[in-house]
Amino acid sequence: MQASAEPTTDPAADHATSWPDQIFAILQRFDVRQVPYVPDAGHSLLIERVLGSSTMRGIALTTEEEGVALLLGAWAGGQRGVLLMQSSGVGNCINMLSLTRIFRFPFLTLVTMRGEWGEFNPWQVPMGSTTQAVFELAGVSVLRASHPEEVSDVMEAAAGQVYNACTPTAVLLSQRLIGTKVFVK
Amino acid sequence: MSKANLLDRRRVVSALLSDRKGTLVVGGLGASTYDIAASGDHDRNFYLWGAMGGAVMIGLGLALAQPTLPVVVITGDGEMLMGMGSLATVALQKPANLSIVVLDNECYGETGGQASHTAAAADLVGVAKACGIPDSRSISTLAEVEAFAQSLPNVAAGPRFANVKIDGANLERVLSSRDGIFILNRLRGSLGFGPI
Numbered sequence: 001m002q003a004s005a006e007p008t009t010d011p012a013a014d015h016a017t018s019w020p021d022q023i024f025a026i027l028q029r030f031d032v033r034q035v036p037y038v039p040d041a042g043h044s045l046l047i048e049r050v051l052g053s054s055t056m057r058g059i060a061l062t063t064e065e066e067g068v069a070l071l072l073g074a075w076a077g078g079q080r081g082v083l084l085m086q087s088s089g090v091g092n093c094i095n096m097l098s099l100t101r102i103f104r105f106p107f108l109t110l111v112t113m114r115g116e117w118g119e120f121n122p123w124q125v126p127m128g129s130t131t132q133a134v135f136e137l138a139g140v141s142v143l144r145a146s147h148p149e150e151v152s153d154v155m156e157a158a159a160g161q162v163y164n165a166c167t168p169t170a171v172l173l174s175q176r177l178i179g180t181k182v183f184v185k
Numbered sequence: 186m187s188k189a190n191l192l193d194r195r196r197v198v199s200a201l202l203s204d205r206k207g208t209l210v211v212g213g214l215g216a217s218t219y220d221i222a223a224s225g226d227h228d229r230n231f232y233l234w235g236a237m238g239g240a241v242m243i244g245l246g247l248a249l250a251q252p253t254l255p256v257v258v259i260t261g262d263g264e265m266l267m268g269m270g271s272l273a274t275v276a277l278q279k280p281a282n283l284s285i286v287v288l289d290n291e292c293y294g295e296t297g298g299q300a301s302h303t304a305a306a307a308d309l310v311g312v313a314k315a316c317g318i319p320d321s322r323s324i325s326t327l328a329e330v331e332a333f334a335q336s337l338p339n340v341a342a343g344p345r346f347a348n349v350k351i352d353g354a355n356l357e358r359v360l361s362s363r364d365g366i367f368i369l370n371r372l373r374g375s376l377g378f379g380p381i
Contacts, residue, residue: 034246034249059274061270066239069236069242070243072243073245075246075247076247079246087366099239103365104369106381115221123255
């Protein structure tokens with residue numbers, strides 16, 4: 001009890017653990033209600049927050065493209081949503097991203113990046129290295145956060161342009177921000 | 186290709202929507218959208234002309250956002266086969282107001298009538314049940330369609346799934362609007378939501 005009440009001595013560590021909470025707070029302020037996701041380690045804390053929320057509904061998907069269609073249905077019914085996925089899932093979404101052009105609805109996705117910044121697993125590289133280009137070809141605006149201190153500003157800008165202007169937007173959360181996955185210690 | 190005793194798809198959809206009241210209807214691309222248009226255009230019809238495999242998920246998002254209104258997804262076997270995982274996603278969320286109807290002609294009618302997987306072995310009712318939608322049924326008569334239609338307004342007893350074996354004949358296309366923004370904002374307007 002005493003130990004947990006002590007203030008954190010390392011401000012950088014505090015920042016590093018709090019950026020998912022900052023994202024959660026911004027999504028709450030924008031009244032986001034439906035949160036479809038395919039799990040990723042980089043999203044685990046945010047998913048936990050969503051599943052514990054009384055106003056948001058976390059919706060586990062079998063494949064990422066389901067989430068694009070779900071967000072369209074949610075908006076048709078008057079609710080905002082956000083899709084959480086990993087970079088490898090972006091390729092699964094390509095045809096379904098047509099919906100963002102056809103319907104001009106508020107589409108926001110938060111993508112945790114793999115295949116960059118010291119990646120161990122070569123299988124992550126083909127999709128991770130083309131994620132931004134794929135989104136841009138599909139007409140989705142791309143913003144990126146690589147450091148904990150910029151996450152809040154980037155999220156604020158993304159949510160603003162999505163929910164105020166219906167500009168389809170992907171926020172790429174860099175592997176540098178999340179930390180490179182360690183396979184062998 | 187027509188077989189004896191199989192249901193006419195337009196009669197099936199008319200029976201499903203004849204007493205629709207506030208029901209929201211999502212139509213899968215191709216003939217399902219034409220069938221819904223043929224039964225009468227409506228502010229609460231959400232027609233798809235693409236995004237194959239997405240119809241059930243659009244219905245799920247809509248159903249979760251509007252839990253007091255019946256939401257019915259009407260789509261084809263090919264479209265459903267492409268989005269089969271969405272049945273597992275629906276079963277997890279248990280939207281009590283969502284109904285899914287597959288018009289199963291066992292072929293890809295829009296592209297030349299090539300056989301679909303349901304013509305041989307794939308059993309979509311079995312898939313829906315195994316995914317966790319207990320109220321999943323196979324329908325082959327108009328009386329069964331009418332009984333199913335009567336259950337749709339009950340927004341406390343879903344999700345439900347029905348696979349309706351229909352005649353494979355290609356009927357004259359009845360074209361709905363292809364303008365997504367118009368269709369979306371018309372539906373939202375009917376629910377009281379304005380443009381941004």
